[in-house]
Amino acid sequence: xxxxxxxxxxxxxxxxxxxxxxxxxxxxxxxxxxxxxxxxxxxxxxxxxxxxxxxxxxxxxxxxxxxxxxxxxxxxxxxxxxxxxxxxxxxxxxxxxxxxxxxxxxxxxxxxxxxxxxxxxxxxxxxxxxxxxxxxxxxxxxxxxxxxxxxxxxxxxxxxxxxxxxxxxxxxxxxxxxxxxxxxxxxxxxxxxxxxxxxxxx
Amino acid sequence: xxxxxxxxxxxxxxxxxxxxxxxxxxxxxxxxxxxxxxxxxxxxxxxxxxxxxxxxxxxxxxxxxxxxxxxxxxxxxxxxxxxxxxxxxxxxxxxxxxxxxxxxxxxxxxxxxxxxxxxxxxxxxxxxxxxxx
Numbered sequence: 001x002x003x004x005x006x007x008x009x010x011x012x013x014x015x016x017x018x019x020x021x022x023x024x025x026x027x028x029x030x031x032x033x034x035x036x037x038x039x040x041x042x043x044x045x046x047x048x049x050x051x052x053x054x055x056x057x058x059x060x061x062x063x064x065x066x067x068x069x070x071x072x073x074x075x076x077x078x079x080x081x082x083x084x085x086x087x088x089x090x091x092x093x094x095x096x097x098x099x100x101x102x103x104x105x106x107x108x109x110x111x112x113x114x115x116x117x118x119x120x121x122x123x124x125x126x127x128x129x130x131x132x133x134x135x136x137x138x139x140x141x142x143x144x145x146x147x148x149x150x151x152x153x154x155x156x157x158x159x160x161x162x163x164x165x166x167x168x169x170x171x172x173x174x175x176x177x178x179x180x181x182x183x184x185x186x187x188x189x190x191x192x193x194x195x196x197x198x199x200x201x202x
Numbered sequence: 203x204x205x206x207x208x209x210x211x212x213x214x215x216x217x218x219x220x221x222x223x224x225x226x227x228x229x230x231x232x233x234x235x236x237x238x239x240x241x242x243x244x245x246x247x248x249x250x251x252x253x254x255x256x257x258x259x260x261x262x263x264x265x266x267x268x269x270x271x272x273x274x275x276x277x278x279x280x281x282x283x284x285x286x287x288x289x290x291x292x293x294x295x296x297x298x299x300x301x302x303x304x305x306x307x308x309x310x311x312x313x314x315x316x317x318x319x320x321x322x323x324x325x326x327x328x329x330x331x332x333x334x335x
Contacts, residue, residue, distance in 0.1 A: 047292070088281045089292045091224070092249075128226070135276050137294055139226025175229040175292070176327035183229055183292065 027199060031064040031072060033149075035161060035194025039080045039098070048128075048171065048186040051090035052082035055098070060192055062104065072106045076122055078190075084130075089183070091137055093130040100126040104145070110202055114153040121146060124167055141186060143169035151196050159196040164189065222252070222274040228295040230323045232279075234330030235287045236306055242287025243335050247307040249277035252296040253317070255303075260322030262330050265303060265314045273299045289330075293318075306335055 039058035043049025058080035064072040078100045084093050106120035124143035130136065147165035154160050169186040232250065236243040252273040273296065281291040293302060300323075303316035313335060318328050 087279065088290075089279075091292075091294055092277050092280045133276055134220050135222045135224070135274070135278070137224040137226060139294070171226065173226055173229050174326060176231050176325055179229075179231050179292070179327075 025069045027067045029063065029065060030067055030200065031062075031074070031196060031198040033060075033062040033161060033194065033196040035060045035163065035192035037163075037190060037192030037194075039078070039188065039190040040082055041189040041191060043188040044185065045182070046186045047089045047183045048169075049188060051084055051086050051088075052096060053085050055080040055082045058190060058192070060190075060194075064106075064198075070108050072104075072108070072120075074104060075101065076104045077101045091130065093132040093135065093137060095131060097129040097131075098126060099129075100124045100143075102143075102145075108151075108201060114202060116151050116159075116202060118149040118151060119147065120149070122165075124169065126169065140172045141169040142172065143167050149196070151198075153202050157197050157199055157201075159198065159201075161192070161194050161196045163192045165192075222276060223297040224278065224294040225297060226294045229292045229326060230302075230318065231290075231292050231327045232304065232318065232330065233288070233290045233328070234304075234333055236283050236289060236333045236335050237287055238308075238335045242283075242285070243306075243308065244283055244285045244287055245308075246283045246287075246289075246335065247305075248279075248281045248283060248289045248291065249305040249307070250279045250291065250293050250302050250318075251275070251277050251305060252299045253301050253303050254299055255301055255317055257301060257317040257319045257321060260319065262315055262317075262322070262328075262333075264334070265316050267314055270303055270314055270316070277305070278302075304330065304333075306333060308335065311335075 036057045039055040060078040062076040064074035080098050082096045102123040102125050104120050104122035108116045108118040110116045122145035124145050126141045128139040145167050149163040151159035151161045171184040175183045254271040254273050279291045279293045283289050302318040303314050
């Protein structure tokens with residue numbers, strides 16, 4: 001945990017303290033974001049969606065590795081904990097820890113002198129860890145994330161960020177064909193607020 | 203120092219041994235109906251337990267409690283029968299056994315039915331039929 005915070009602070013400091021404007025269209029490690037918010041909102045009728053409560057807090061971060069003009073690619077990660085509300089199809093557990101990582105691609109578009117929109121696509125590889133006393137369940141899913149961030153410049157290279165994301169996930173579970181849709185298709189919304197630090201945007 | 207470390211780690215060793223692990227890569231769907239004197243039994247509690255018994259066929263029948271060798275006394279799935287006595291639930295794959303029993307409880311009375319195993323769950327689906335409580 002300390003290492004993660006240290007890396008986040010170093011990246012933030014690096015992006016905030018860059019002294020010279022770089023007019024090159026190509027950039028490396030030029031944007032970093034961390035946010036907090038809600039997850040598992042408006043989940044579809046599915047085993048995962050019906051079994052779990054909405055999650056708060058959900059921590060997310062995003063680091064762009066390479067950008068060309070307004071296009072960015074990089075990696076993202078998120079972490080949240082969901083409480084169980086129905087054990088019927090999921091299993092007899094108390095809570096589920098959810099860890100997601102994957103690459104993303106984004107594009108930003110200024111909308112005023114101080115604000116921009118940044119839609120993005122992400123691949124979400126997710127691990128689910130459920131616990132109840134001495135009982136543990138591990139599951140995995142592959143997902144596509146469709147998100148959009150609104151960013152308002154608050155000074156230097158810092159932007160306050162509001163975002164929405166819709167995640168379309170398929171659990172890596174083999175089951176009876178008649179039940180596959182209910183067991184495997186897991187979609188939900190997440191909402192977040194936080195900060196983005198970017199070079200050469202507005 | 204070594205003795206202190208050994209004493210401190212010993213409980214952890216036992217704790218890790220007793221963990222009941224499941225993987226979500228497979229899920230068996232279990233359906234059936236619970237009847238009492240040929241009348242559907244509603245709101246009966248349904249629990250599924252992993253066991254170490256070795257069934258020789260896929261027949262589902264009532265089992266004496268004393269004949270059940272529990273792998274874990276913590277149920278993997280819990281549900282209740284609906285108004286027509288029907289039960290429906292799913293269970294993930296236990297890492298140590300692929301045999302399970304179903305426990306039906308109503309008040310202080312409970313009965314076991316089994317076994318769910320590779321003999322009857324080959325397509326990740328088992329219909330228990332009518333379970334006479």
